[in-house]
Every structure is written in C-alpha cells, then in structure tokens.
Amino acid sequence: MTENYTFSFWEKESFLPPQDYIIIGAGIVGLQSAIALRAKHKDARIMILERGALPSGASTRNAGFACFGSISEILDDLKNSPETLVADTVKMRYEGLSLLRKSVPDAVMEYETSGGYEIFRTKMI
Secondary structure (H helix, E strand, C coil): CHHHCCCCHHHHHHCCCCCCEEEECCCHHHHHHHHHHHHHCCCCCEEEECCCCCCCCHHHCHHHCCCCCCHHHHHHHHHHCCHHHHHHHHHHHHHHHHHHHHHCCHHHHCCCCCCCCCCCCCCCC
8 A cells, every 4th residue: 555655744754753652542541641651751752543533432431531430339349359459449549530630620621520429229129
C-alpha cells in the first residue's frame, strides 16, 4: 500500500519517526497516562492512537466516569477479599480521583459531586 502512497510532511513528521511511548486509546485513562508520562519525561515522543475521530470506548460510556465506587461494590469486595485489601483499594480510588481532579480541572471534565444512593432489599421479588 505504501509503495503508491506519498506521505505528507505532517505524516512524515508525526507518524513515521520512532516514538518513545505509544498509548492506545484517547479516553480518560489514555490521556491521563500521557499527562503522567509527559510530567516524567519532558522530551519524550508520545503518540496517542484512537480508532475513531473521537474517543468511543469506555470513557464515553459508563465505565469511564470519574467516581469513587458504590457501597454495594465495596460490600461485595469485602465478601471476597481481605479487609486490608479493600481498604487499600478504597484509598487508591480516592487518591486516583484526587490526582485526576488536580490534572484536569473540574469544569473541564464537567465533574460534579452529586452523591448517589442504592436501595438494598432484604427479599428479592
């Protein structure tokens, strides 16, 4: 395919040179990874690849939102994991969310502290 294709100046400068880091996905995790890499490696060549013109993976659906987790999720974790592991996970979630909010202003990511609720039933219908 490339034998009959002439690369533009932009393609030659952006895509063809060797990259130090290539990140697959321009969602919340991919972009945060790029930000962290840039902070540690100021002169690194970092390429972010996304399959479409806009991100369309988990960050655009329910898995990519910035949240702490639900009570039922934590209670389920306590059934299957040691309490110290669950406590460490909760701490990492809090710290991760705090780091994200320092890196990306709340207004930019439209972050809202809106709380949540769950209904627990003693008997299933």
